[in-house]
Amino acid sequence: MLPDMGFLKATLGEPLGLDLHFNIADEQACAATLSLAEQKRYQALENTARAKSWLLGRAALKSLRTRLDGRTDIDALSFPNARFSLSHSADVALAVAEPSGCLEGIGVDLEVDTRIQPAAARFFLTEHEQQWLQSQAAERWSHHLLRIWCIKEAVFKANPGNIGRTLADHELDRPADARGEARASTGQKMEYASWCESRTCIALAVCR
């Protein structure tokens, strides 16, 4: 089970000094609530594995947009985005918003019951991160791989200059830390906070 919004605010927003709004959509969203443009997009996805998670994502984002801006149009939101971010995993979508517009970028990542294969490490970890992982007890690798994957996905999404970049272009200063700083090879600096329990992880990152 995922933590509630109050927990997410306290664990991910407050450590970064931000009053963030979260929304979790975990039921099949209703196609009737989609705008015309969204209905077209949904029809193109219908019967694909992505259809349900895409709908859940729209539902999670839309209700946050309504709460913060009093409007339901999310068609115009593009990513990376300075106020909104979205992640889907399993049958759940998690959206986050920063209401004041004080950030350059925000990113969230949710991993539910995820396992990252050790062979994937060299594709998303930097040299420094791989060396740190090697120094850890082997029985903790799968935990660290999932945790760092989740943090780096959030960091990547928070980087306003992420187009054409990969996770490996982003490095955590201290891979052991649940909360800390990360840098992109292009110079942007991100801050993050994260929470992990068993094979579920949530990470939030911002670029100021």
Ligand SMILES: CC(C)(COP(=O)(O)OP(=O)(O)OC[C@H]1O[C@@H](n2cnc3c(N)ncnc32)[C@H](O)[C@@H]1OP(=O)(O)O)[C@@H](O)C(=O)NCCC(=O)NCCS
């Ligand atoms: C974009 C990316 C971060 C999405 O992550 P994901 O785990 O596949 O999917 P999530 O459900 O967590 O997030 C998807 C949402 O991220 C958002 N998103 C997409 N591209 C984005 C970007 N460039 N920046 C910020 N947010 C982005 C969208 O809202 C998307 O949902 P939507 O399509 O329903 O609108 C990921 O696919 C990616 O490109 N990573 C970088 C490339 C890389 O290094 N891959 C690993 C190689 S080992």
